[in-house]
Every structure is written in structure tokens, then in C-alpha cells.
Amino acid sequence: MYKKYKPYPLVHLTHRKWPSNIITKAPVWASTDLRDGNQALVEPMDAAQKLVYFQILVSLGFKEIEIAYPSASQTDFDFCRKLITEGHIPDDVRISVLTPAIERHIRRSFEALKGAQNIIMHLYNPTADNQRQIVFKKSKKEIIALALEGTRIIKEEAAHFVGEVMFEYSPESFSQTELAFARDVVNGVISQWNPSEETPMVINLPNTLEACTPNIYADRIEWMSAQMVMRDRVILSVHPHNDRGTAVASAEMALLAGAQRVEGTLLGNGERAGNADLVTLAFNLYSQGIDPMLDVRAIDTALETITQLTRLPIPKRHPYVGEKIYTAYSGTHQDAIKKGLEYQEVALDGYWHVPYLAIDPRDIGRDYHDVVRINSQSGKGGVAYVLKRYYAIDIPKAMQAKVAARVQRLSEAKGGEIAPEEVFEAFKQVCLA
Ligand code: KIV
């Protein structure tokens, strides 16, 4: 059965540069939660829910937010009107809408955005071989003509739009498009739009169906970046999907390869296996000492509302924000965390030193209580930690093993977690009896 699938083609780069690069700053973040994310929900959000979501995105610091696909849905159209007419868009936030390269859709999309100060008109058309031949039955020439005609109409509309218009073009299904053809379409569109230095355009290269390892996506981005015309007037954007479970890695490697902007969603919601998870990406930067340019301090509160709106719960072990992500059960980890936190109190160098904790849980408003929880795999370090943190008891070393042994027997008999009060009981029985 597996033989019906073809291996992904390699990019023949002889002097690829991206493996030696490092990420030193946050990319431009572009949220697609309210379009790509919303269209994948079992129950799409209504206008009121989308507004709450939009306001959370703004509070987190997103400056580019794709709010809708207004020409395809009246609800989306109405949502655009609501945001604009009720004045919900801060001056420094650009709203974006997606449109196919079809005249009536483009004109309707501009209608939806009338009155907005700053917009991104995001044009897409599929370019992959299977889309061209099977879905659209169009030649390469016809696909290019479609993209150019879409660009021309947008240019015409933009000329009398009252707000500032930024243009974004996506060769949709770039991931399955022959690179040389993707280059030809993209360069045709750039030349037609003719961006300036003051108002660059966005070229977004989506990993629409993630089918390659992140290093190959990076190769494709590096290749495209080198082949693009007017490169200094183009913001190179990526839009990784997560079909292989590696969207975050693809985004990061793409940044190494020259991408300047990343599209994705909070927690990676989106079609199939989702979009790139911008929360994880932001914390990956944060934990390297890089300002993520998103305000992550109250992320738990923000995500509590987000999960109610999407009805998609956060897995307990989701990177950085899962409920259990700063909790250790195993004895060796607990011992190291306990020692690390003690060291942290006296280390005055300003750096984070605690083993097994990628970031300080306090940075996102959590405390240290839960970093150690007790079950049958826990050891004396963990038990000593709980007694100290919950009861301010510094248990002597000699007693630690005895109390831990009792706690372990209790946990084995009970078959689960042992609460701090039960640890305290065991301590009393062993040490005070
Ligand atoms: O995944 C995709 O290719 C898209 C495009 C419309 C950017 O969502």
C-alpha cells in the first residue's frame, strides 16, 4: 500500500546557508486564527465570539490579523463590517482578508474592508501540479494569467481605497508546486504589483500540505528567497501546516532560511493537523533569551478563553502551556529541580539555571508548588520538596529516605498521586510517632 506514495523531491542546493544561521529576533507574527483556524472548527465562531478572540489577539500583541474570508461567507463579511464600523481595530493593527483570484470575490473583499485604515489584501490561487491538472484543468500559463489578473484587479481597487493597502500573494499549495514554476508565478506577481521600499508586499509560501521534513522546507525557502525579484521590497512569509507534526520546526528552519514573517494560530488550530502553533514558536524564542514580541505573561488566562471559543482543550503536556508541563513525578527529575530552585535563589547572575524547566513557570504567572508532585515514582528529593514548600519543614537528610519509602508504599497501594497533606501525614507517622 505505501508504494502508492511518492517521496518528496529534494532541492539541489550545493551551498545552503541556513544550517549555519541562528534566529536572533522575532519574525512578524501574522495570526490566521480567525480564518484558517476558524474554518477548521466543528462549530465555527459567530461574530461575537470572533470579536472576543480578536481582542485577545490584540492584547497578546499581534499587529497583523487575518480576520476572514469575506467573499465566501456572509458571516465573515458581516464580521469585517462589525470590526470596522464599531471601531474595534487599533491604529497599529492591520487586518487582513483572504480572496481567491476571481474578480467578484476581490471586489466584494474590498467592499468588506471599506473604512479600515490599514489592510492586507491576501490573494491566493493554487499552483501545484495536481491542482492545476485535476482540480482546475488549467495550464501553467493559465495559472500565471489568473494570478496576474487577480493582482491587476487588486491594484485597481487599491488605487481608490481610502486606507493603506498592503498586498499579500500566496501560491497556494506551494508545498506541492515545482519550485521553478512557483518562482515564475511569484516573480510575475511581484513585477505586476511593483512594490516600493516604503510599502513592500508580502509573498507567503505555504506548506499547505506538509509532506517534507523541515530541512527541505527550509531549502525551498532559501531557494525561493534567492530567486525572487525585488527581494528587498518583499516580506517573505511562511505558513506551515502540521500534517507531519513538524510545523513549528518548519517555521523555525524557514526563518533560518530567510523568512521574515510567520503565519499560524494559537495552539496550532487549523485544517487537518493544524497550522504552526504560534504560542510554542513564541516561547521557543523566549527561552533562548529573544524578545518574542508577544506579551506572554498572561497566556494562561488568554488561552482559557480561547479554548472555550474553539472547544479544543489544551493537552496537559502541550509545550510551555500544558497543565502538567512544569510538573515532575520522577525522583531524579524532582531532585534536580529541587536543587536547581535552591541554587536559583542564590545565583545572582540573572540567568535561569533550573534543570528540566524550559522556562521559569513564574514568568507566566504559575508558582513552584506544582513543579514537584508525588506518585510511586517519586523519591526523597520530591518528598523533601513538598514538605518544605507546603509546610516549611526542612526534613533532615537521614529521615528523607524513610518518609519517601512510606510515601511510595502508600502511593503503590493507592495507585495514583499523593497529595501534600498525605505526604505530611507520612512524615508525622515516621518522624513524630
Ligand atoms: O494553507 C494554505 O495554503 C492557506 C493559503 C490560503 C495561504 O491557508
Ligand code: ZN
Ligand atoms: Zn493554511
